[in-house]
Amino acid sequence: MTAARPVAKRSLLRVFFRSLFIQAAWNPRGMQNLGFASAMAPALADLHPDRKARIAAARRHLELFNCHPYAAAAIVGGAVRLEEEVASGGATSQDVSMFKSSLASPFAALGDGFFWLALRPAAALLAALAQPYLGLFCVALFLGVYDSIHLGVRGWLFATGYQKGAAILEILSRAHIPAATRGLKMGAAILAGALAARGVLLAAEPHRPGNGVLVAVVIVAGVVFLPRVGLPVALYAALALGLALGGGFL
């Protein structure tokens, strides 16, 4: 076993930058494999001056991989660390594959839950609710809230994955992500309720309570029936209902 040869900082930055394109060529057979192999390439070039070893490493990163695109940053960082150990003889190529395949699913679940199902709805609803007061600046609010957290977390995941390798799982388990997800979801639900109420109040103005009732009925029917009928049917039904009953809106 030889001393671990670290990847140059510039290469690490290139790995991180390329990890932002991890889904560019998402395909059903390998899923994010092309993106993952692309991200790893600058690090592999540093670690394996021998061309044969580099090709073998590139080939093993073309194996199937699928994760949440943001959370994948932690696995990319950890894989770079493990590749350093492979290059120095401290780990085997199977260790890298095992690391990737064992973390992909739990990290995907964590990322989907936090970013797609909690942070994005909460940020979008906050912006929608703030629109009458902020006008076009509500767009900046949405991007500011979402991307400051998203980019911060993505960078932190990559750096921590690289520094801690397989120990990233333990660090994430102490990061209270499920609690933060629950909090954001409840916040989003509260904002959604307020937004629905604003829709009713706007429709009821001026002195048209019937229109407010119509909007409230559509909201309740939407919440109850949406999962059963799907968005296209619900949307055209709402449009038709509005056309049929909305004669007094102007």
Place this chain on the structure above:
Amino acid sequence: MALRRRARLACRAVFPPGGLAHLFVAGVVAALVAGVAAVERKGALQLMLSRPLVLGPLLGWALGDAQGGLVIGIPLELLFLGGVNLGGSLPDNETLLAGAMTTAAVLAGEARGTGVDPPLAALALLSLFPLALVGRHLERRTEDRNDALFELAFARVERDPDPFPINLRGLVLPFVATAVICFAAAFFSPILAAARSSCSLPVASALTGSWHAVWALAAATAIRAVRDRRAPLFALASFAATLVAALLLSGRP
């Protein structure tokens, strides 16, 4: 600001709104902006620039009416808030719909000189919503075609162990598909403008009602988008509290 206004007036003099040259230039602008957004949606960065809430005003601004883009962007954002790309499942393509709808509605509003009003937005959604489903189908086809890129990368790994250029080729199809459709949407705008102009007052009123119904459905979708069994309860409590607060503040019984 004065410079921008002068530039806009000069543009209008060269390309009068509604004319073929104007539609062509606007179509190219829409194609570029929406094409980049389509790439950003899944393949690159994912900074949420492709979300309707951002793309609507951004594209509207590029076409001369950011506020009109916002009128469309917010309800579309809420309607598609629950659409999530989990594993191999694909949601409806909100970016394609937002791009095409903003292009058509903003240009139609500009041609009429009224901007994007609720009846125009409702007409645009009524006629263009299927694009969200078409977009999902196109995305699936694109992913199937990416299998060939995977095979190419595997075949070439001996010669070039860095597949980054091949990976980036996966961004081409989403860009082209969205750009072409949004370019075409610019030429749909005169039809939309004519349809809106032909609306009598009762029809326009009914379409306004439709737009309110869309907003209501968007609020319902937003509540559903929070996938937690306690979410409807929290939303209901907040709904009631907001109504009560508004009624108290307005001094009504």
